[in-house]
Amino acid sequence: MSRSHISPIERHRRLDVDFRTPGGFGRLTSVNHSIVGLRFIYTGLFFFLVGGLLAMLIRAQLATAESAFLGHAAYNQIFTMHGTVMMFLFAIPVLEGLALYLLPKMLGGRDLAFPALSAFGYWCYFFGGMILLAALLLGLAPDSGWFMYTPLSGSTYTPGINSDVWLIGVTFVEVSALAAGVEITVTVLRIRTAGMSLDRMPLFAWYILVTAMMIVVGFPPLILGSILLELERAFDWPFFEVARGGDSLLWQHLFWLFGHPEVYIIFLPAAGIVSTLIPVFARHPMIGYGWIVASIVATGFISFGLWVHHMFTVGIPHLALVFFSAASMLVAIPTGIQFFAWIATLMAGRPYVRLPMLYLFGFLVVFVMGGLTGVMLALVPFNWQVHDTHFVVAHMHYVLVGGMVFPLLAGLTYWLPVASGRMPSERLGVVAFWLIFIGFNLTFFMMHLTGLKGMPRRVYTYDSGLGWETLNLLSSVGGFIMSIGVALVLLDLFLHFRIGQRAPRNPWGAGTLEWTLPKPPPSYNFGSLPRVESREPLHDTPDLPRALAAGEGLLAIPRPDGRETLAVEVVSGRPAHIVKLPAPNWMPFLGAVFTGVFFLSFLLKLYPLAAVGALLALGVFLRWAWSHGRRQDPEPLRAGEGIKLLPQAAVPAAPGWWGLLFTLVADGTVLAALLFGYLFLWTVAPNWPPPAFIELQPLIPLLGALALLVGLLAARGALAANRRAAAGMRGIWLLVLLLAGLLAAGALLAIPLGAPPPQTHAYFAVTAVLAGYGAFHCLLGVVMAGFVLLRCRAGFVSALRQLDLRVLQLWWDYTSGAGLLILAAIMLLPWVLAP
Amino acid sequence: MSAAAFLRPRALLGLIAGYLIWASCFVSLYTLQSVGCALALDLPAGPFGLNATTLVLVIIWLLHLAGLALLIHRTHRSHPENEHASFMRRVSLILHFSALAATLWVGFPVLFLPPCA
Known part of the structure; x- marks a missing residue:
């Protein structure tokens, strides 16, 4: 490695000038991945609280038979918004945020492939979420269930604006998901540091790569379904109305073509967190790296062959049911392979238990139970018996909370020191964990039983004397215990940023690159970019943090028009060219504002204004595109180690x-x-x-x-x-x-x-x-x-x-x-x- | 397939080729079963008393299985020359074999069940 000729402090000063976000209103111009990623996470956690409050209202209503706490109209809005908020405004965005925040740090880059696209995606998510939240506060929220089945959600049975809010608000948020999907895919494939070949990439990046590609393929069917349903509602074009040649089952197909992969879009990043943490806490490299990569890819594909198992009762020929039933059972195998790899790594290593590991324990127990009830539901006859009962609600929450919330909490506590430079509290955190774990199981295990006793989903009340009262009361008590646990997590986070103990550079003894960074990380991540030669570069070279700060890596000398990172060849990780990253600018914010004008005007049926919004958004995008490129042919630039590379404008x-x-x-x-x-x-x-x-x-x-x-x-x-x-x-x-x-x-x-x-x-x-x-x-x-x-x-x-x-x-x-x-x-x- | 082929961006396509065939088989079986039933082609009219829909489904299934077998053969006989290419080849093989098993598993009911009942 060649030593640069500027001091670490001078390097920091020059890079920070280029990468930092301005203050005041200038914050709206931020394109920095750390800031955008954290915004996604904070906003996602806010919506988690909103969804949680709605869940508490649901449990309060169902705690007793014949309850008069909520009327059916309010209850319908609340359970619809609970699902919508948790799926579209919490689960996906928070995981995207984690990925956007962590990927460049783990892959050895200074930012993402398209930082401005991520910023645009964030604002789309924020504005779309606000439309849904405003509708909830105004009592105009969607009320046809989070999957919006037609004909209930059509204009005949839901003549108000409620369904339109869902169709337009969620589509707006999905623009953000698609932006993140493209962003993450290209970043993982191209924006890595020198030597990081695909076989040396952290497993987390593999999981996120497959997830991002699933978003790219999985979200469009729902976007199309939403457009078609909105066309039917707004202009009377019949796609789902049977009398004029439509079919309400088409909506179910389009929804579940998205909806089932969505489960894995949520689960895979969470499994990526598990695969990252287990080798660290087992103090042993992950066993079966190649098998896990294959399992992730296989899961990504097979999860697209399951959607009809949500429709086993709609009258599809048996042969078609068997295709989907077979695929539904099949998907358990790659997940099982990952479980065996995790168990093998734990057995081969010398595991030690800290707070993140405790959450992983919660994940292992809860998700296995959810997986087992999933195999039960994959069997058509059993599925028919418990269709639309609380058994399905229990299964879904075991899978989603077990498969996403527990690993997410594990990941948040694990990576908190990267973002804050402080350690999470083991004492408060442990109490919070046990409250969440006990509360969750009390809430949802009971629902298996109420479901087997025949309690249907989506009913706002039930008669006494059916044998459901005690179980429901226990469920509600469990729900409130879980809520106290979540409140303690938030208290822990609040205290953490104020009085948390200072973290050492690598508190858990991890080997990946994010632990080489100063804490909290500088706006540009790496003073110079490392050349990696294994999957755990920090274990190979414990001195790496000092060497990178001293400029002993690539791109060590910032050029006057700075903001550079490396692009590599996809498979080998060989440096390919230099990527010039954008400066903070107003385009992402303005683009999202005008896109918002389009969506909101459409919602309010102000179609000329919607057209103006669309044209203005197009104008911003063209202006944005115009700002790229250069008017002279560039010379190859020095990247360090004697390498010269072209900037991307010439590639x-x-x-x-x-x-x-x-x-x-x-x-x-x-x-x-x-x-x-x-x-x-x-x-x-x-x-x-x-x-x-x-x-x-x-x-x-x-x-x-x-x-x-x-x-x-x-x-x-x-x-x-x-x-x-x-x-x-x-x-x-x-x-x-x-x-x-x-x-x-x-x-x-x-x-x-x-x-x-x-x-x-x-x-x-x-x-x-x-x-x-x-x-x-x-x-x-x-x-x-x-x-x-x-x-x-x-x-x-x-x-x-x-x-x-x-x-x-x-x-x-x-x-x-x-x-x-x-x-x-x-x-x-x-x-x-x-x- | 040469070692260099495993290092090109297209190697990513090679990695997922087996499951692309699986996906093609899955979509084709489901689509042709629906179309066959819509056109009422489920009456016994083909060889061995098979109906036309079943016959088409079986042929489609076998063609995909043959494609997977060919893909496995080609990947298996390649000789990667460095660790990156070797990794891609190994993972590709795991994926192709599992795609073959998945195609067998998902498609074999066409042999036993009537297509439109």
Whole structure:
């Protein structure tokens, strides 16, 4: 390692100037991952309290038979919001926050791949959460259950604004989840330190990587379902109304296509915490690293094959039920492998018990019980017996609280010293743990029994004399004991930041990089970036903290336009290029504000204002994109150790390209879910075939297909011309792309415009959405082509700096493929399936 | 597959290829079962008294199993030259074998159950 020529204090001063967040209103401009991550965690914990208060109201109501504490209307809002808040506003965001905060520190980076995207995601989450919270306070909260089943949530049975609040508020929050999904995926794959190959990556990063990819694929079906239901409620397009060719089961499919992977999206990061803590407290490297990686990937896939097990009672053919029942049993195997690896590591090591380990003990006991009742529920006959009873409520809480809350508390107490520089209290923490553990089991074990005795879910009261009273009272007492435990955790946290004992540099004896940082960590994390040669670099080189502060790593000398971190080759971890990170700026906040204007105006049915919000948001995003790149070809930069690397502006596969790639994966999942819905309605919905088919002149779809193909070629032509430095030809190709995009959009829009109104039948409604999806992508592609044309003229693009064109090409590859698929579906499906 | 192939970004696709085949099999079986039932193709009309839907499902299932077997064969005969490539190969093999078992497990009921009952 080469020694730098500036002192550690000078290095700190220079880096901190670049990375720190301004004070006052400037805090709104923060893009620093530590600050954004902590904001996610704090806001998530706030919503945990909100969800907990709602749970206490539920338990107060159900403590006795025939209780008059809450009416049915209030109870419906409360249990719906309890589930919604806990799932969408607490569980996912808090785990995202933990990942955003920790990943760069564990992977040896100074920030994430797209820090501004995370900041934008946070504000979307914050504003979306506020919409839901405001509705709760105004008594307008959703009241159809957290899964919003149709037709109950439709406009006939829920005519007020309640369902719209859920559909729009949750979709707004999901924008944030998708942003975090893309952010985390690209960060783990590309933004690591030198030498951190995939096989040396901390297991936590593997878990978070798979989780992020699951978010990218898992959330779009629900976003699509929400859009369709909102279209039905707002504009009377029938997707779920049976009389006009819709099917309420389509909602269930779209919801659970998201909903079941969601369970694993919550569980996997928590399991990542377990896999991080166990080797530390067992004082032994994790046994079966490769097997655990394989288990994580397998879980990620199999969890997408389970969704119908939430629908075993809706009348699906037995063979299909067996597919899903088999997959439901299958998913226990990779989870079991992880459990055996954890047990083996504990047996091989010399475990010692501290507060985080105690929470892991709680996790092991509670989650195993939840897993066992899960296997029971995977069996179709048993499932039929306990469907919609409190047995399912008990199972779900054993899985979610056992699988997420206990590991989260373990993780929070374990990593608290990183964030605060202080140790958690063992005394208060132990009391809190036992209160939570005992209270939880008292609350939810009883629900297995009330469920087996036939007590249904979602009822606001019950008659006396059914044998449910004592068990319910015990459940409620348990709930309040658990709440006292949670209050003690909060008290502990409060005291911790004020009078907690100072933490040593590596209090638990861990081997991962986050423990090399000063406590609390500086805004830029690492003074210089380490080169790692094993999975536990701190165990290899205990002197690493001093060496990094002294500049004995990479990127040790901050350049004047600083904010740099390394991007590496995906698998080998070899340094690939230097990433220039953004300065604090207003774009993420403004982008989220205008996106919020769009969502809120739509909610209030102020559609012109919604259009203005969308246009303003687009303007902010374009301005944001304009601020990237440079007008001169860069020289390779010194990175230390004699290595010279190009900045990302001159690299074809820069993080921005990868970001779009995974965004398009999410986008493609929306289209796949839409095509699934189309096929589902054709084959399963009762009122099909439709009264008439769309009769098209073949010229329109042919013209559309031709324009899409020309678009595909033009984007590639522009890139090829740019490589030859033929600026004139590049401009011509871009103009051709503009025209082809407009023509393709026009042809796609002509299909629903020439058909009967979408309100007539689900067939016309789905066709309109399919065509609208294609046209929207073409029009966005046109805007992008125009944008790149201007960027070319402004000097941001050259034969070396081709990122803009690569991004444009990727977009048009997708748009052309998707457009052709849509045209094929619209034209060919009636031909194949019509009687 | 060469050692270098395990180090390219596409190696990530190689890692999940087995489960992509599993997913394809799962989606195809579920979709074609629904379409077959919608088109009333569950009457005995094929060879051995099999109905057309079952026949299609069995063929789809076998094709996916064959694809997985081929993938395992190709991965197994590769010779990684460094520890990173060796890790990718080992994890890929675990995943491909488990995907094969998962495809067998999820798909075998097509042999025994009527598709539309």
